[in-house]
Amino acid sequence: MKIVKEALAGTMESSDLMVKIAPADGELEITLHSEVIKQFGDQIRQVVEETLRAMDIREGLIMIDDKGALDCVIRARLQSAILRAADVRDIDWGKLQ
Secondary structure, three states, X not given: OOOOOOEEEEOOOOOOEEEEEEOOOOOEEEEEEEOOXXXXXXXXXXXXXXXXXXXXXXXXXXXXXXXXXXXXXXXXXXXXXXXXXXXXXOOOHHHHO
C-alpha cells in the first residue's frame, strides 16, 4: 500500500493516541511520543511495526502521540490513518487482522 496524502486518526484523550501520516519517498520514518514510553515503548513500537508490515507500508512518515492506548487501539488508529492516507475506498478486512 502506498501513502499518497496526509491523514489523521485518533484523539489526544487519555487511553488513546493521535496518528499522523504523510508521504515520504523512499523512506519509512516512525516518530513516537508517549507518556508511558519508559514502561511500554518497546511494545508500542512492536505493534506499530507489525501493523505497518501487515499493511505493506514501506515508505512514509508516521508520527504517533500516545496517551496510554492499549495495543488494540494502537493497531486500529494506525490502520485507520493508513487507509485514509492511501486513499483506500474498498477495504479487505481479512488483511487487517
